[in-house]
Amino acid sequence: MDVNFRKIDIDKYDEDVLLEDELYEADPRDPAQVLNDTRTKVNAVRSALSKGDTVGAITLVLDAAPYGASVEEAKNLNLQTLTSILNSTKASEIPSIVKSLSQDAQDTLMKYLYKGMALPGWGDVSGSVLLGWHEKLTEVAGTGCIVRAMTDRRIV
Template sequence: MDTAFRKIDIDVYDEDVLQEEELFDADPREPAQVLSDAKQRQVAVRSALAKSDVLGALNIVLENAPYGPNVEEAKTVNLSTLLNILNTTKSADIPNVIKGLSQDGQDTLMKYLYKGMALPGGGDINWSILLGWHEKLTEVAGTGCIVRTMTDRRTV
């Protein structure tokens, strides 16, 4: 029995097939510029955390978050900056900080929480902190935040 037909990629012959780059607009900035912006944000976040401004630090990180296929290093810098914020925030302050974020900020925060949960253990990842933030974010933003995060094709 011939099974060679099962190895044919039929999507090559379909004009209407969706390509991943067609699902969302690419980040218009150059990868070097995105990395530079992420490093500048890291410095601004440290300054905000020194003033105990957790909400301001979160807004800095979540605003203009890098996305797309060519900015992996900037995504890593942004994630480590966000994890630093999450690790230094008192658990009693979390709900008020989340309430201060816009809906887009809450959705982007959820994306970062899932990205942090997907990373292998070790380093600066504290699972209990990520799960605590996820719980509080879901309480404040509702399950719609999870749905919007899962359906958005722009990954951070």
Template sequence: METAFRKIDIDKYDEEVLRDEDLYDADPRDPGQVLEEARQRQAAVRSSLAKNDTAGALAVILDNAPYGPNVDEAKQITLSTLLTILNSTKATEITSVIKALTPDAQDTLMKYIYKGMAMPGWGDISGSVLLGWHEKLTEVAGVGSIVRAITDRRIV
């Protein structure tokens, strides 16, 4: 049975198709620059964690997060660094760390929590860690943070 007809991209013939690049502006930075910034932030986070400055480390990694196409390696570095921060934070400190973040950083954190939950087997992080952060973040930022994280087209 011939199934090659199913591999045709019919959207390329439709003039009114809605693409991701029509919904938001692409990251204006060069992909190489984004990757270098992600590596620099990873080093800054390590030094902040060595000083027990979890809030500072989280603020650094959430600032100007990579999004859009062609920056997959930077996205992976940022995600793994963020998961390291979440995993190394004591449960009693989570609420105070979240309150120290700006509302935009809280929304970005929510995106990364959902991205961590989407990983197969949740990667190297325990499910209870991600769910605990999600619970505390929802208490502080409200349900609106969930809605903003899910509806934002800029995928981290």
């Protein structure tokens, strides 16, 4: 029996197939510029953390987060920067930090929490840190934050 029919990509013959780049507007910045902006942001975050401004540091990371298929290096650098902030924050400070963020920043933070949880072995951050942040974020922003993070096509 011939099983070659299973290797045929039938979607290429369908006119109504949505491609991933058709689902959202791509980041208007050039990939090299996105990476450069992210590297600059990392230095600004370190400066804010040295001054004890955790809210400012998290806001910097979450503002204009890189998204799209061509900026993987920038997305990973931004995730590493955020996880270093999450690891260094005391659990008692989390609710006040989350309350000070805008709704868009809260949604982006939720996306990064899920991305961190999706990493094999959860990367450089322990599970209790990510789950603690998830709990506090859900208490403040509600379950709508989870729904918005899951349904947004712009993946961080």
